[in-house]
Amino acid sequence: MAVTREPGDRTDAAPDETVQLLMRIRRYNPELRADPWWDEFTVDVEPTDRILDALHEVKWHHDGTLALRRSCAHGICGSDAMLINGVNRLACKVLVKDVMPKVTVEPIRGLTPLKDLIVDMEPFFAGYRSVLPFLINDEGEPDRERKQSPEERERYDDTTKCILCAACTTSCPIFWGDEEYVGPAAIVNAHRFIFDSRDRADRERLKVLSEKTGVFRCRTTFNCTEACPRGIKVTRAIQDVKRAILFDRY
Amino acid sequence: MATRTDEPAGRPMEPGPGTGRGLGANRTGRDRPVGGFELWSWLFMRVSGLLLLFLAVGHVLIMHVIDEGVERVDFAFVQLRWGSPFWRTWDWLLLTFALIHGVNGLRVIVLDYVRRPGARFVLNWFFYLTGTVLFFLGTVIVFTFDPSAWPATS
Ligand code: FES
Numbered sequence: 173m174a175v176t177r178e179p180g181d182r183t184d185a186a187p188d189e190t191v192q193l194l195m196r197i198r199r200y201n202p203e204l205r206a207d208p209w210w211d212e213f214t215v216d217v218e219p220t221d222r223i224l225d226a227l228h229e230v231k232w233h234h235d236g237t238l239a240l241r242r243s244c245a246h247g248i249c250g251s252d253a254m255l256i257n258g259v260n261r262l263a264c265k266v267l268v269k270d271v272m273p274k275v276t277v278e279p280i281r282g283l284t285p286l287k288d289l290i291v292d293m294e295p296f297f298a299g300y301r302s303v304l305p306f307l308i309n310d311e312g313e314p315d316r317e318r319k320q321s322p323e324e325r326e327r328y329d330d331t332t333k334c335i336l337c338a339a340c341t342t343s344c345p346i347f348w349g350d351e352e353y354v355g356p357a358a359i360v361n362a363h364r365f366i367f368d369s370r371d372r373a374d375r376e377r378l379k380v381l382s383e384k385t386g387v388f389r390c391r392t393t394f395n396c397t398e399a400c401p402r403g404i405k406v407t408r409a410i411q412d413v414k415r416a417i418l419f420d421r422y
Numbered sequence: 423m424a425t426r427t428d429e430p431a432g433r434p435m436e437p438g439p440g441t442g443r444g445l446g447a448n449r450t451g452r453d454r455p456v457g458g459f460e461l462w463s464w465l466f467m468r469v470s471g472l473l474l475l476f477l478a479v480g481h482v483l484i485m486h487v488i489d490e491g492v493e494r495v496d497f498a499f500v501q502l503r504w505g506s507p508f509w510r511t512w513d514w515l516l517l518t519f520a521l522i523h524g525v526n527g528l529r530v531i532v533l534d535y536v537r538r539p540g541a542r543f544v545l546n547w548f549f550y551l552t553g554t555v556l557f558f559l560g561t562v563i564v565f566t567f568d569p570s571a572w573p574a575t576s
Pocket of ligand 1: 249250
């Protein structure tokens with residue numbers, strides 16, 4: 173389908189009018205073709221719709237074979253991270269009016285594509301699991317809640333916001349080169365427990381993170397911080413962990 | 423993705439040694455179970471990078487910029503400069519830090535981009551050996567250079 177917009181067309185249309193968005197979508201289906209290809213669709217959407225709505229429009233009215241992941245559609249489940257106009261974003265958080273008149277959508281990088289926008293997330297979750305991302309405390313079951321001061325809670329507040337969408341990890345050039353690198357998201361989730369005063373397994377996590385696949389692979393490119401849809405200061409969290417290992421203080 | 427991905431999801435956690443401590447206790451433990459080679463390699467890169475900034479920029483200024491720059495560098499210039507232990511030490515430090523910094527940088531790049539273990543091994547050892555030979559040659563000349571052994575040129 174061709175672009176239907178003319179030069180001079182409005183791109184700042186009022187919310188209730190319909191606009192036409194040209195979508196270039198990177199498709200892949202190993203059962204049909206060995207290589208990925210690009211498909212173009214022109215969809216009728218409203219400027220205040222999200223890219224996710226536009227993708228729904230494609231899937232529901234143009235080509236039902238388009239494969240993508242999404243669940244909550246409100247930026248909290250972390251399913252629909254994808255490369256939107258070349259940067260990692262959640263499709264449910266990018267508005268049509270911010271990309272008009274056209275948008276390219278690709279799967280996130282560094283993980284093996286399975287079909288269209290769906291990639292194999294396993295290496296990502298393997299890195300996540302390797303840092304033991306859960307509370308570990310062997311001091312016995314308490315009979316009431318484990319207390320924590322507001323200051324203690326503040327130390328890891330930023331890293332509790334992660335939704336495991338993989339936008340950070342799949343924007344990291346080190347992860348692109350080497351899937352064995354645990355990646356920013358795993359470090360963020362390790363940070364969340366390492367700096368939690370109730371947790372007792374920080375040494376185990378720091379040991380994992382000081383290996384060849386751990387934090388010292390980070391070259392502080394800040395791609396992760398830029399990519400995070402939750403605004404987590406990912407690079408800062410990674411530096412916190414490096415410092416914790418260096419000074420043995422956390 | 424071979425090794426880590428084989429681990430079962432949600433592997434039960436056995437608390438290791440050192441985890442059963444009270445709130446805030448042993449927070450700066452004496453036994454250093456964390457850290458290791460990657461930490462020190464990372465730290466070395468930062469420290470040597472800073473030192474190299476001075477050593478290498480100083481070297482470039484002296485050899486190529488100040489006065490007539492490289493035009494004035496001849497045997498007599500080297501003889502004069504290396505008459506002082508200060509400049510020999512400077513050059514030897516530059517040699518040492520630049521080589522270790524460079525070879526370690528190449529090791530990390532190999533780690534990033536070379537997937538096959540065999541190729542990693544071959545490349546790394548090629549760099550290690552080349553680095554060692556260059557270090558040896560440079561060290562020999564810094565410590566044994568004696569202008570009087572070259573009467574024809576001096
Ligand atoms: S669909 Fe849940 S985060 Fe976008």
